[in-house]
Each structure stands twice: as structure tokens, then as C-alpha cells.
Amino acid sequence: MDEAAAAELVFIPVPGMGHLVSTVEMAKKLIGRDRRLSITVLIMKMPYENSKASSSTQSLLLTAAAEDRLKFVYLPQEDEAAVAALRTKYPGHSVFHLVNMNKQRVRDYLTTRISTGSSRLAGFVVDMFCTAMMDVAAEFGLPTYVFFTSPCSFLGLLFHLDTLKRDHNQDVTEFKDSDTELAIPVFVNPVPAKVLPSIAVDPERGSTMCMGMAERLKQTKGIMVNTFEELESHAVRSLPNDDSVPPIYTVGPVLRLVKDEEGEEIQIIRWLDEQPPSSVVFLCFGGMGSFEGEQVMEIAQALEQSGHRFLWSLRQPMPKGKVEMPREFQDLNQVLPEGFLERTAKIGKVIGWAPQVAVLSHKAVGGFVSHCGWNSILESLWCGVPVATWPIYGEQQMNAFQLVRELGLAVEIKLDYKKDFKFDSRKVELVTAGEIENGIRKLMEDEGSEGIKQKVKEMSEKSKIAVKKGGLSYNSIGRFIKDVMNNLPSTL
Known part of the structure; x- marks a missing residue:
């Protein structure tokens, strides 16, 4: 085809x-590699969000909107009644129904785009949880790719x-909570069933949805995975x-490395500037991570007893029976032990929403107590900060197992700690202060962690080499673009 021809991915x-x-960072990488490509990102409204998460999303999209050949289209929103019904009817699985x-x-x-667009549609690139959109792509004769x-x-x-299910008639839900x-x-190592993602073994529709997702993934034209071969060499092979x-296509690490410069974030970085190198342990549990009061007390006691400098991202637990983004505490004294903030004022700082990349890249941070979300793992490795694992939901338990047992890149607080997929915190064990x-x-102290710190430092260098020109991820992105251009639909 003519090199000057334009092709658009949705x-x-x-x-x-x-x-x-x-996803947005992946889109930016693609248009940065090939001027024939343009990308439109369709934005659905999540059935739950808070003002801080919403403003962060808007900031991300506004920043990205300045990119040439990248635009965002906001799909019409559901009315509040429909959103509330979705949350109530499908707690924990609502994202699949949101897509439908x-x-x-x-x-x-x-339909509107085809009648008015100037560029040629090249196909869909859907999230791993949005494979149902393949039906729409097929109606228009478009191929579907996945960003995993x-x-x-x-x-x-x-x-x-x-x-196991299709070829061996294995009921995978039997693995739920088994030994x-x-x-x-x-x-490489045997995997305890207790670290399998809840969605994969949940007998109440989760397993069925998961198997359906696997089937759909196999039907796509290609899967970009946010990882790099040097990290997951055995898994890739x-x-x-x-x-x-x-x-x-292993295309990672795909990260947003822009550091926020807002008022609250500036105060956090200024506090870190005053701390000695590698002296601060950072505790942060992701966008949905929060704990009940008793667990918060145990964390506070552990921090105080350890004597280590700390930066702790602490947010309110979700209301019972609801799936919502955790919100900020109005008064930390209501949830923390009496006098805790005063006693730890010289060595610690408790915050709400955390500018994670800015924190992890700061020289004062020497360790990261993390929920082991995949983005957080990639960010910590990129910044060369070792992790102590405390997974909560999703595939985080398996990520923690991989980091600790498979790769030797983390220490363990817990591997199989788990909130129910429906986020029912009443079923959760208490992790003790000890x-x-x-x-x-x-x-932060153990001599045995020195080997882990060195491994993390080496993996940090490998992650940066992977995305540079000539690196394995860089080359993999090139192969993906070539395949997209070679599979352009002839009818659009």
C-alpha cells in the first residue's frame, strides 16, 4: 500500500x-512509531468513580490530547438509575456488563465515523475485558486486536x-479455596490454587466469564501484552x-512517567526531599485498595514498631455492599491510633491519593509495600524499588507469587491475602502488626534482601533497554504495526 496512506485504530x-x-500510553507509542497511524480512544463512563480519580483521568486525557493523531471520544453516559442498577445486580462483574x-x-x-472520516479504519484494539466489542468490529468487517x-x-x-475445561472436562471452580x-x-514452580484470581475460579458466573474471555482472546488477530521478555522469559516461551x-507481542513496560505537579503532590515530594536516601518505605495499595479500621490499626502499629521512615497512602474503605473508588479521610485521627500522627511526625507522613511514579522515582524511597497490581509492579521495577507483597484482588495474588517465588524480585508479607471478588471485606483475614x-x-533491613535489591536494579536496567530502539519490546511494537498495516480491511 502507499506509504502516505492513513490508517486509524479504534x-x-x-x-x-x-x-x-x-492504554493511552500504548496509543502514544504507536502513533510515535508510524506517521501513517492515527488513533481514536472511545471512553466509557465507569459505574463508580470519585472526584480525585475523575480529575486524574481528565488530566491524563487532556495531556494526551495534545498528541498529534490521537483523539478521544466520550460515549454517552448511562443515567444514574441504570448505573446504580448495574452496581447492585452485578457487583464485582459490572465491567463486563458495562461493555455490553x-x-x-x-x-x-x-456508522458516523465511516460516513465522515478521511482515514481508513484498520481495526479495534480492545482491553482484555472488552472482548465483547469484537462483535461490533465483525459487523463492520474490522479485525480486533487486544491490549492486555x-x-x-x-x-x-x-x-x-x-x-483444562474444554479438553479435559475439568471443573476449574473446584480449585477455589483449595490447598x-x-x-x-x-x-516454573507449582502454583498454589489459593493465589489464582477469584474471577478464574468463581462459581457464580466469574469462571464462565473468564473462559469466555479466553475463547475470545484466541479469536483476535493479535495480543499486545504490557510486559517485557526479560522479565517474563519463561512465561513468554x-x-x-x-x-x-x-x-x-510483548510491548512493555508501557508506563506513564509524567510526574504530577499539583499542590498536594508538591508537598509530598518536598517531604521526601528532606529524608535520607533509600530510607523511606512507601505503602500504597492501588486505585481500589483500602482497609477496614482494625486492619488500619495493625498497619499503624507495625510502622511505629519498625521505626522506619514511611509514606503511607491511606483511604477510606468502600461502603458495605458497594463497589466504589475509595475516598479520602476527612480526619485521619478518627481511624489511626490515638497519638500516632504526633509520635511519628518526624519519621512518617500519611497521605491520601499518591503520585506513585513521582514517589517511586525519588531517591529517598527504599522499599514499596504494594498490592501488586501489574502497573505498580512495572513502575517499581522501572524505578529500581524492591517490593513487599500484599495483594488484594484481581490477579494480584498470582503477581505476588510470580515476584517472590518465580523471579526472586520481592519479599513476602502475604501471597494469598484476598478480598472477595465482590469486595466483601467482611470475609478477609487480619494481617497482624507482627x-x-x-x-x-x-x-528495608534484612541482609537477604540485598540480593533482591541487586536483582531489582538489574531488572530496572533491562526494562529500559527493552523499550529503546533495538530492544525486544521496541521491535515487538514494530512487528505489531507491520501486521496491522498488512491486514487492513479492503472494504473500508
């Missing part, structure tokens, strides 16, 4: 920050569980290498 991400951030509710809106957009925001190990797990250890091709799966303190000491 991205459909899950609108939550954990998915949206890396938006199918007609995407059809309407494409979790690790390659999770992709391999989906394929493996799908094989079984499984041989999974993408892992162990994926099926036949016609049963589409081409896999366990937390022990993890912090292993992370």
Missing part, C-alpha cells in the same frame, strides 16, 4: 485508571484453564506456539 479501554493509563451496555453506542460512533494490561503469566493461565498446587505451563492462539513489621524489616 481503542476501547476499560475506563478505570489502572487500564486507561497504560455500550455496544450500541460504539455501533453508532462507527496484565502480565503474560495471567494470559497463559487463562489459556491453560480454558484447555491444591497446580502445574501451569507459564510457571511457554505460551502455546501454534494456530490455537494469535500472535503475541507480620507487617516483619515484612518491612525484610524489605
Whole structure:
């Protein structure tokens, strides 16, 4: 085809920050590599968000909107009654239903776009949880690709569980809460069933949805995974290498490395500027991470007993029976032990929303107590900060297992701590102050952690090499673009 011809990809991400951030950065990478490409990102409204998350999303999109050949289209929003019904009817699974509710809106957009657009539509790039949009793409004769925001190990797990169910008639829900250890091709070591994602083994529709997602992934034209081969070399090599799966492109780490410069964030960085190098342990549990009062007390006690400098991102737990973004505390004294803030004033700082990349890249930060969300793992590795694992939901338990047992890149506080997929915190065990303190000491003091710190430093360098010209991820992005251009639909 003519080199000057333009081709447009339509991205459909899950609108939550954990998915949206890396999706937008991936779009920017693609248009930066090939001037023939333009990208439109369709934005759905999440059925839950708070003002801080909403403003962060808007800031991200406004910044990205300055990019040439990248635009955003906001799909019409559901009315409040429909959103409330969605939350109530499908707690924990509402994202799948949100996608289905938006199918007609995407059809309407494409119909208008085809009649008025100047560039040639090249296909959809959908989030791993948006594969239902393949139906819409097929109606318009468009190929579908996937941007997979979790690790390659999770992709391999989906394929493996799908094989167990389809080829061996294995009821994978039997693994839920069992003491079984499984041989999974993408892992070197046997995997405890207790670290499998709840959605993969949940008997109440979660497993069915997960198997459906695996089937849909296999039907796509290609899957970009936000990882790099040097990190997940065994998992990448162990994926099926036949016609049963589409081409896999390892394109990571895909990160937003812009540091926020707002008032609250500036105060946090100024506080870190006053601390000695590698002296601060940073505690942050992701966009949905929060704890009940008793657990907060245990964390506070552990921090005080450890004596280490700390920066702690602490937010309110979600209301019972609701799935909402955690909100800021109006008065920290209401949840923290009496006198805690005064006693730790010289060594600690408790904050709400955290500018995570800015914190992790600061020289004062020496360790990260993390929920092990994949974006957070990639950010910590990029910044060379070792992790103490405390997973909460999603595939985070499996990520923690991979970091600690498979790769030796983290120390363990917990591997199988888990809030129910429906975020029912009443079912959650209490992690004691002793366990937390022990993890912090292993992370910040233990001589055995020196080997982990060195490994993390080496992986940090490998992550940066991977995305540079000639690196494996850089080359993989090039292959993806080539395949997109070679598979342009002839009818549009």
C-alpha cells in the first residue's frame, strides 16, 4: 500500500485508571512509531468513580490530547438509575456488563465515523475485558486486536484453564479455596490454587466469564501484552506456539512517567526531599485498595514498631455492599491510633491519593509495600524499588507469587491475602502488626534482601533497554504495526 496512506485504530479501554493509563500510553507509542497511524480512544463512563480519580483521568486525557493523531471520544453516559442498577445486580462483574451496555453506542460512533472520516479504519484494539466489542468490529468487517494490561503469566493461565475445561472436562471452580498446587505451563514452580484470581475460579458466573474471555482472546488477530521478555522469559516461551492462539507481542513496560505537579503532590515530594536516601518505605495499595479500621490499626502499629521512615497512602474503605473508588479521610485521627500522627511526625507522613511514579522515582524511597497490581509492579521495577507483597484482588495474588517465588524480585508479607471478588471485606483475614513489621524489616533491613535489591536494579536496567530502539519490546511494537498495516480491511 502507499506509504502516505492513513490508517486509524479504534481503542476501547476499560475506563478505570489502572487500564486507561497504560492504554493511552500504548496509543502514544504507536502513533510515535508510524506517521501513517492515527488513533481514536472511545471512553466509557465507569459505574463508580470519585472526584480525585475523575480529575486524574481528565488530566491524563487532556495531556494526551495534545498528541498529534490521537483523539478521544466520550460515549454517552448511562443515567444514574441504570448505573446504580448495574452496581447492585452485578457487583464485582459490572465491567463486563458495562461493555455490553455500550455496544450500541460504539455501533453508532462507527456508522458516523465511516460516513465522515478521511482515514481508513484498520481495526479495534480492545482491553482484555472488552472482548465483547469484537462483535461490533465483525459487523463492520474490522479485525480486533487486544491490549492486555496484565502480565503474560495471567494470559497463559487463562489459556491453560480454558484447555483444562474444554479438553479435559475439568471443573476449574473446584480449585477455589483449595490447598491444591497446580502445574501451569507459564510457571516454573507449582502454583498454589489459593493465589489464582477469584474471577478464574468463581462459581457464580466469574469462571464462565473468564473462559469466555479466553475463547475470545484466541479469536483476535493479535495480543499486545504490557510486559517485557526479560522479565517474563519463561512465561513468554511457554505460551502455546501454534494456530490455537494469535500472535503475541510483548510491548512493555508501557508506563506513564509524567510526574504530577499539583499542590498536594508538591508537598509530598518536598517531604521526601528532606529524608535520607533509600530510607523511606512507601505503602500504597492501588486505585481500589483500602482497609477496614482494625486492619488500619495493625498497619499503624507495625510502622511505629519498625521505626522506619514511611509514606503511607491511606483511604477510606468502600461502603458495605458497594463497589466504589475509595475516598479520602476527612480526619485521619478518627481511624489511626490515638497519638500516632504526633509520635511519628518526624519519621512518617500519611497521605491520601499518591503520585506513585513521582514517589517511586525519588531517591529517598527504599522499599514499596504494594498490592501488586501489574502497573505498580512495572513502575517499581522501572524505578529500581524492591517490593513487599500484599495483594488484594484481581490477579494480584498470582503477581505476588510470580515476584517472590518465580523471579526472586520481592519479599513476602502475604501471597494469598484476598478480598472477595465482590469486595466483601467482611470475609478477609487480619494481617497482624507482627507480620507487617516483619515484612518491612525484610524489605528495608534484612541482609537477604540485598540480593533482591541487586536483582531489582538489574531488572530496572533491562526494562529500559527493552523499550529503546533495538530492544525486544521496541521491535515487538514494530512487528505489531507491520501486521496491522498488512491486514487492513479492503472494504473500508
